[in-house]
Amino acid sequence: MKKLMLGNESIARGAYEASVRVASAYPGTPSTEITENIAKFDEIYCEWSPNEKVALEVAIGASVAGARSICSMKHVGLNVAADPLFTVSYTGVNGGLVIMVADDPGMHSSQNEQDSRFYARASKVPMLEPSNSQECKDYVIEAFEISEKYDCPVIVRLSTRVAHSQSIVGIGERADLELKPYVKNPGKYVMMPAMAKLRHIEVEKRMAMLKDFAEETKLNRIEWGNKDIGVITSGISYQYAREAFGDVSYLKLGMVYPLPDKLISEFAGNVKTLYVIEELEPFFENQIRKLGIKVIGKELLPVIGEYSASLIKEKILGSTPEKPYDIDSKSPMRPPVMCPGCPHRGMFHVLKKLKLNVTGDIGCYTLGALSPTESIDTCVCMGASIGMAHGMEKARGREFGRKTVAILGDSTFIHSGITGLIDIVYNKGCSTVIILDNSITGMTGHQQNPTTGFTIKGEPTRQVNLELLARAVGIDRVRIADPFNMKEFEKVVAEEVQADEPSVIISQRPCALLKNVRYEGTQRINENCRKCRSCMKIGCPAIVDKGDRIEINSALCVGCKLCSTVCSFNAIEKAGEHNE
Amino acid sequence: MNDLNIMIVGVGGQGTLLASRILGNVAVMQGYDVKVSEVHGMSQRGGSVVTYVKMGDKVYSPIIEKNEADILLAFEKLEALRWIDYLKKGGTLVMNDQEINPMPVITGKAKYPEDITERLKNGGIDLQSIDALKIAEECGNIKAMNVVLIGLLAKSTGIEKKVWLKSIEGVIPAKLLEVNLKAFEAGYNSSLK
Numbered sequence: 001m002k003k004l005m006l007g008n009e010s011i012a013r014g015a016y017e018a019s020v021r022v023a024s025a026y027p028g029t030p031s032t033e034i035t036e037n038i039a040k041f042d043e044i045y046c047e048w049s050p051n052e053k054v055a056l057e058v059a060i061g062a063s064v065a066g067a068r069s070i071c072s073m074k075h076v077g078l079n080v081a082a083d084p085l086f087t088v089s090y091t092g093v094n095g096g097l098v099i100m101v102a103d104d105p106g107m108h109s110s111q112n113e114q115d116s117r118f119y120a121r122a123s124k125v126p127m128l129e130p131s132n133s134q135e136c137k138d139y140v141i142e143a144f145e146i147s148e149k150y151d152c153p154v155i156v157r158l159s160t161r162v163a164h165s166q167s168i169v170g171i172g173e174r175a176d177l178e179l180k181p182y183v184k185n186p187g188k189y190v191m192m193p194a195m196a197k198l199r200h201i202e203v204e205k206r207m208a209m210l211k212d213f214a215e216e217t218k219l220n221r222i223e224w225g226n227k228d229i230g231v232i233t234s235g236i237s238y239q240y241a242r243e244a245f246g247d248v249s250y251l252k253l254g255m256v257y258p259l260p261d262k263l264i265s266e267f268a269g270n271v272k273t274l275y276v277i278e279e280l281e282p283f284f285e286n287q288i289r290k291l292g293i294k295v296i297g298k299e300l301l302p303v304i305g306e307y308s309a310s311l312i313k314e315k316i317l318g319s320t321p322e323k324p325y326d327i328d329s330k331s332p333m334r335p336p337v338m339c340p341g342c343p344h345r346g347m348f349h350v351l352k353k354l355k356l357n358v359t360g361d362i363g364c365y366t367l368g369a370l371s372p373t374e375s376i377d378t379c380v381c382m383g384a385s386i387g388m389a390h391g392m393e394k395a396r397g398r399e400f401g402r403k404t405v406a407i408l409g410d411s412t413f414i415h416s417g418i419t420g421l422i423d424i425v426y427n428k429g430c431s432t433v434i435i436l437d438n439s440i441t442g443m444t445g446h447q448q449n450p451t452t453g454f455t456i457k458g459e460p461t462r463q464v465n466l467e468l469l470a471r472a473v474g475i476d477r478v479r480i481a482d483p484f485n486m487k488e489f490e491k492v493v494a495e496e497v498q499a500d501e502p503s504v505i506i507s508q509r510p511c512a513l514l515k516n517v518r519y520e521g522t523q524r525i526n527e528n529c530r531k532c533r534s535c536m537k538i539g540c541p542a543i544v545d546k547g548d549r550i551e552i553n554s555a556l557c558v559g560c561k562l563c564s565t566v567c568s569f570n571a572i573e574k575a576g577e578h579n580e
Numbered sequence: 581m582n583d584l585n586i587m588i589v590g591v592g593g594q595g596t597l598l599a600s601r602i603l604g605n606v607a608v609m610q611g612y613d614v615k616v617s618e619v620h621g622m623s624q625r626g627g628s629v630v631t632y633v634k635m636g637d638k639v640y641s642p643i644i645e646k647n648e649a650d651i652l653l654a655f656e657k658l659e660a661l662r663w664i665d666y667l668k669k670g671g672t673l674v675m676n677d678q679e680i681n682p683m684p685v686i687t688g689k690a691k692y693p694e695d696i697t698e699r700l701k702n703g704g705i706d707l708q709s710i711d712a713l714k715i716a717e718e719c720g721n722i723k724a725m726n727v728v729l730i731g732l733l734a735k736s737t738g739i740e741k742k743v744w745l746k747s748i749e750g751v752i753p754a755k756l757l758e759v760n761l762k763a764f765e766a767g768y769n770s771s772l773k
Contacts (some may be wrong), residue, residue, distance in 0.1 A: 004604045004614060029620055108619060132615075165642040166604055166616040242640040310645040321646040324669040327703035331662040332690035334682035336592065336627035364625060372687045445620065536686065541626050544681050545688065555713060555722060556680070 005169045007162045010133040011100060012037030013169065014140030015070045018096070019177035020044055022062035024055040026415065027444040028074030029109035030163040031102035035072050036447075039456045043174065048447055048456045051382070051415040052077035056084045056099065063097040063153075064189055066180035068144055072100035075116045076381065080416070082119070085153070089123045090199040091189050092151035092206075094180050096144035099125075102158040105279045106306035109443075111362065111379065113304070115280040120155055120257035124203050126210050127155040127257040128219060129235040133167040139254060142219065150206050150213070157256065159279065161236045161306070211258045219254030222267055230271025232264065232284060232295070237307055241277045244312035259287050268293045275316065279307050338367050340542045341512025341519065341558035343438050346483035348373040349538050349566070350490045351405065356497065359392065361385040361408035361417070364442040368407075372539040382412050386420030389431040398430060402497050407434045411441040411449040414464065418473070424502045425474035432496045432503045435466055436483075439510040446513070470504040477503035484509055484562055512558055519559035523552050524575035535563040535572065583636035584612075584737065585644045589663045590655025591680050592629045595726035598751065599653065600631040602730050605747035606739060607635035617642035628659060628682075653733050655712075655726070656680050657696045664700065673700065674733045675709040676725065708732060715766045721756070724763035731767020741768065 005013065011034045015023060023046045025035035039046045049055035052073040059071035073081060078101045088097070101119070104110040120127035126146060130139045136158070143154040187195050214220060229248035233241045238252050251267040253259070268274050268288075276285045276297035285297035300315045301307070313319045338345055348368045351358055352375045360366055360376035361384060369376035378388055385406035393401035408417050413435050424431050441447040448454040453463035470478045477499055481492045489507070496503040510517050529550055535543050542556035543563060552563075554575060564572035586603055590596045600616050607614035612635040619629050632644045644666060652667040654660030654675045667673055677697075684690040693699070700707050712728040719728070727748065734744045744764065752760045 002608070004608050004616070006618070032620070161617060161642055164618045164620055166614075166618070167639070167642070168608065168614065236642075239640045239642065308643050308645055309641045321648075322669075323665055324647045324667060324671075325664060325703045325705065327661075327664055327699055327705075329661050329664045331658050332682050332684045332692065334591065334626075334628040334658070334662075335684075336625040337683050339593070339626060367625065371683060371689070443625075536688075539683065539686070541681070541683065541686065544686065553680070555678075 001171045002168050003171055004166050005133045006033055006164060006166050007130070007133045007136045007158060008033035008164070009037045010136035010169045011140055011156070011158075013171065014137035016041045016044065017137070017172050017174050018141045018144045019068055019175040020070050021067035021095070021179070022059060022069040023047070023071070024049050024058040024069070025072040026050070026052045026055050026077055027441055027447040028077050028102070029444055030104055030158070030160040031072050031074045031077070031100060032444045032447065033163075034100055035456070038070070046456055048449060050450055052081040053083060056081040056088070059097060059099075060084060060088050063093045063095045064091075064182075065094070066182050067095040068177065069095060070098045070100060070140075073102070074110065075101055075103045075114050076110065076112065077101070078116055078119055080382070085119065085125070086123045087191050088153050089125050090191055090196055090203055092202070093147055093153060094182070096147035097153040098140060098143045098147060099153055099155045100158065101155055102160070102163045103280070104160050106160065108160050111381065113280060115283060116155070116157055117256055117283045118281070124207055125153050125155055126150070126255065127157055128254055129157045129256045130162060130254070131235050131238045131252070132162065133165070133169045135254070136162065137169055139219070146213070150210055152206055157235070159236050207258060211261070214255050214258050214260040215262050217255055220260050220263060221252050221254070222263070223250040223252065225249050227270055228272045230267060230274045231277055232267065232274065232288065233277040234284070237277045237279055240307050240309045240312055243309035244317070253284070256283070259284065261291055264288055265291060265293065268295070277301070277307070277312060335370055336367060337370070337539070337541050338364060339512055340540055340556050341517075341560040343483050343507070343509035343511065344368060344436060345373070345538055345540065346486050346489065346562055347407070347434065347436065347507050348375045350483070350486055350493060351375045353490065354493060355403070357392070357400070357404040359385040359388040359404070359406045361412050363409040363412055363436070365407060365409060365436055372537060376407070383408065383416030383420055386417050386431070386433055387423060389433070390420065390424045390427070390429045393429055393431055398500070401430050405432045405434055405493065405497060407436060409442065410435060410437045410451040410466065413466070414450050418469065421470065421475065421504070422473045430500055430502055432493070432505065434493070434505045434507050437466060437506050437508045440514060442511050446511070466506050475502055475504050477501060478506070479503070480506045480508055482509055483507045484560065484565070486565060512560060519561070520574065521559045522554045522557040522575045523559060523561060523563060523572050524554070525550050525552055526571055526573055528569045528571035530569055530571070532568070534566045534568065538562060538566060583634065585649045586633040586651045586653060586733070587644045587649040587663065587666055588631040588633065588653045588655070589659040590629055591659065592626050594655045595723065596629055596631050596655055599726045599730055600633055601751045602727070602744070602747050603633040605750050606743055607633070609743050609747060610635070610739060612636060613639045615639045615642040628662065630663065651733060651736055653729060655729065658682065658692065661693065661696050661699065664703075664705070667705070670706070672706045672708060672736045674729060674736065675707060676712040676729055677709050678711070678713050708736070710767070710770050712767065715770060716763055719763045719766055720759045724760050727760045727763040728767035728770075731764040732770055734764075734768055
């Protein structure tokens, strides 16, 4: 049977067919749908872990216990999971272990553009890279074979355009593999110096064997065509190159680390001009140059952003696409915005009014940095808001701290905010931390997390109580406030930043996109309106300035009524039942 | 077959992903190779979103580039204008006659162009535009707006109607099927403005 599948869905299918028993992940675009799709298989235990480090540790445990396991994350998630990664490279596996990492060239939904291939080299772990959905499935299955044969974890790297493109996949059956026996083996699994020294020798032996494997595996293949041009490439860049160059010769690398030196030399020796087409860093290019092979790559192509067939045509073949129409298509930008009804909107209105310094974090609320809320001063990584607020106070003194708050989401707080909060308590800081509890993980598309009370499979479970958690680490001042009750919210924030001890404010209101969130009906603007534009300042995309009047777009309005609370003239009223 | 490149543009939250699923299914049923490239994550939040659907004997890159789209399906007028250079000469623009102000317009930093339809017509575009929101509302659910547009688009592709209906049945949940089939028919049979 053939089916149109997202790359991520196909990874899930591959895990299923490879007889995976345990899957773990922390959501992150563009990797999230891998684990969401794995969760649909009853045969696989599947979880959202609190963060990527824990997720990988869970998968390592499952592997050592004899199960095939898979752990998925986005590129920056691998930074969080790097600690276990570097050492599981030494211990090796029992049941096969595959780590999925999804890079985001072009930063569609990320804070940096790192190239995860360097992790393979740094941690001495083989890495595969598929170029379409069928390969996603095939490579995952092959990765488990490699993992068990060479006793190592295997990383499979995706990029956004592979993860989030659908193409046709042939569906197979699930392999019926038994759990491998659990055997205590401290020499292999207890990485203290005496044992680790011996394991490092095994790692180097394995990498030498994998280098030989790279020469023979069908993952790396030559497609001979016109030999005037040869192209070495992998992943999505292969697809762009095929479209740009047409019938030339290709060495498509399915295994991107370690590289097949002999195969590369053979290919290079048979073509006149050799190009390397790879998004982001010159990872292949530098290794190929080290072999003494002349190659053209980053001298023509950028290390920044995504590639495309037309970019390759322009930079290498010197051809630009014709402009088909003589139309002035200059358009105002349309940056992403917080949704109508978003609970964060009320909070940002207050923070802006109080003119606070705000250390921000990773989530929908990062959009608070944009106009018109313009409230967030920093965004670095998951959980950084808390440590940074503390650092700012220590650098500039208590008075500065009274004008500073950290904000981060519920899931982000659990991911790596809690450690920062402990730091503030331990080191006698006085920062105020606002946890945005919207009952779900928002930006990645509504995943459950330890604060929501449900597992990835929708089963009810114990819920982390944020208030008790904050109190338990030593925060005496914990307040709960509704961000849509802006008067009260403002009062709470003003009090807490003044307090000379650390405090936590839990800003509580569910995401407006949740199915159980039902506001009463759309709003409309009546004749009382004096065009003072107060309602425009909350930055709701449903409120429109029509020049002679302010209007509410009924197709967008969800009826949250935040706008009516900022209106001083009773000019905003209910317009009738919401059109569902 | 000849390659068919369809680009769907709109505003995050308008239902462009579902439209691309229906298109992708149609391609599979026709026995074509197909790639559908989507956008998830941050840019989905009310931002400008683009989905590419490419079908043919063999599809490599999932991305449609400038002057390559046979059909540009625009869920919103400003997005039609923004992406117009991706429509190939002689291609068809299927446009929803809806305006959604982007934040720079809302905050007064930019103006929403008032003459989009004229600009497109004067530029020699084969333009098919309907008020899909209104039609969907008449069918019983404004969210079926995307399927109204698919109905209008279906006519431009030369692919049989029954294939489209079957694709919709495969993608839309049963309880919403009736209103969506109605929306498809309404789009398919709509008289153009």
